[in-house]
Amino acid sequence: MADMLIDRLADDLVPVRPSRTFDGFLMLMLLAAFEAAVIVGLKLARGDLATAHGAMFWWKFAAPAALALAATLAAVRAGDPARRTVGTAWLGGVALIAVVVGLLFAPGVAAGTLDPPLGLACVGVAAALALPPALALGLLLRRGAPAHPQRAALAAAIAGGAWGALLLALHCPTDGAIHTLGWHTLGVLLPAAAAALPLARAARW
Amino acid sequence: MAAAQRGDAATYRRLLGELRPWLLGYYRKRLPPAQVEDAVQDAMIAIHDKRATWDPARPFAPWVAGIARYKWIDRLRVSARAPDGAAPVETTVPGHESAVTSATVLTALLATLKAPQADAIRLVKLMGFSIEEAAARTGQSESLVKVNIHRGLARLAAAAAEDRVDG
Numbered sequence: 001m002a003d004m005l006i007d008r009l010a011d012d013l014v015p016v017r018p019s020r021t022f023d024g025f026l027m028l029m030l031l032a033a034f035e036a037a038v039i040v041g042l043k044l045a046r047g048d049l050a051t052a053h054g055a056m057f058w059w060k061f062a063a064p065a066a067l068a069l070a071a072t073l074a075a076v077r078a079g080d081p082a083r084r085t086v087g088t089a090w091l092g093g094v095a096l097i098a099v100v101v102g103l104l105f106a107p108g109v110a111a112g113t114l115d116p117p118l119g120l121a122c123v124g125v126a127a128a129l130a131l132p133p134a135l136a137l138g139l140l141l142r143r144g145a146p147a148h149p150q151r152a153a154l155a156a157a158i159a160g161g162a163w164g165a166l167l168l169a170l171h172c173p174t175d176g177a178i179h180t181l182g183w184h185t186l187g188v189l190l191p192a193a194a195a196a197l198p199l200a201r202a203a204r205w
Numbered sequence: 206m207a208a209a210q211r212g213d214a215a216t217y218r219r220l221l222g223e224l225r226p227w228l229l230g231y232y233r234k235r236l237p238p239a240q241v242e243d244a245v246q247d248a249m250i251a252i253h254d255k256r257a258t259w260d261p262a263r264p265f266a267p268w269v270a271g272i273a274r275y276k277w278i279d280r281l282r283v284s285a286r287a288p289d290g291a292a293p294v295e296t297t298v299p300g301h302e303s304a305v306t307s308a309t310v311l312t313a314l315l316a317t318l319k320a321p322q323a324d325a326i327r328l329v330k331l332m333g334f335s336i337e338e339a340a341a342r343t344g345q346s347e348s349l350v351k352v353n354i355h356r357g358l359a360r361l362a363a364a365a366a367e368d369r370v371d372g
Binding site for chain 2: 002005006007009010011012013014015016017018019020021079080081082083084143144145147148205
């Protein structure tokens with residue numbers, strides 16, 4: 001019985017390309033760069049990208065960028081079954097620091113308004129932009145063998161949401177503190193929450 | 206494994222043959238004897254399916270151990286989802302070293318649980334008693350036996366996943 005299984009597996013053997021963390025990370029970076037190029041190419045980027053230098057302008061790039069890079073690295077590395085930790089606590093720390101820095105910036109900038117229609121539009125754009133990175137990470141998790149599928153999926157979901165919010169910053173023209181801290185944070189959280197369950201299914205093996 | 210990733214079937218066959226005794230030892234320490242062979246085959250199929258996830262720049266042994274461990278935890282999770290399954294685990298291998306080792310490790314694992322949970326799992330999952338018989342022996346209601354098995358196995362799976370038990 002055992003020999004039969006070994007023979008069958010050996011007979012089924014076809015060459016495979018070993019997966020490396022760097023390859024997956026690079027793929028996500030290229031995908032995000034492609035999305036950014038599409039935004040710019042379709043003239044959907046905000047008109048004052050070169051001249052806007054307010055604190056909230058920088059925060060809405062830097063905060064999701066830090067989270068996207070950290071979460072992508074965590075999700076891609078998690079595909080190796082030898083890794084017993086995903087680093088979700090570390091990701092929580094990055095997210096917390098990002099929010100605290102934003103809150104520290106907030107008193108020094110124009111508060112702006114909540115403006116729900118614009119905010120919801122931003123969340124919708126972030127979700128749409130989060131979809132390709134989330135799908136790509138789902139494929140990577142599907143091919144991988146994460147020791148902790150749910151945590152790997154959580155990292156991938158956060159990465160997708162953060163990439164979406166980062167790319168949204170290219171498009172969103174509003175730098176008010178309330179809008180940026182509120183809606184752009186939701187732009188990470190809501191797509192991440194929506195992606196977490198399907199990604200967890202993709203990560204199981 | 207690097208040769209296997211390149212498609213060298215003969216080397217791969219030899220590798221699997223050499224891995225099998227290690228996997229047998231791994232699962233004999235962690236599972237009842239009746240589940241060992243299935244677990245080994247599951248692990249070998251997973252090694253085959255996921256062979257691309259091994260990076261030749263990294264050591265091979267932790268990768269194999271990671272797969273074996275995941276499949277072990279997966280078995281605990283499946284058991285937790287079907288606490289009163291119709292297939293009790295038989296442990297009637299007399300005087301065998303691996304069975305003794307397995308029993309020792311299982312006893313240590315069960316010691317991390319609350320007594321009613323450990324009793325329910327020991328009676329139904331390891332000794333093959335029915336839910337009704339376990340209820341009569343422990344003084345728990347039948348539904349409580351089921352709940353204790355479910356919660357106990359879930360705790361074991363969680364503890365294993367969190368590295369609170371040897372993996």
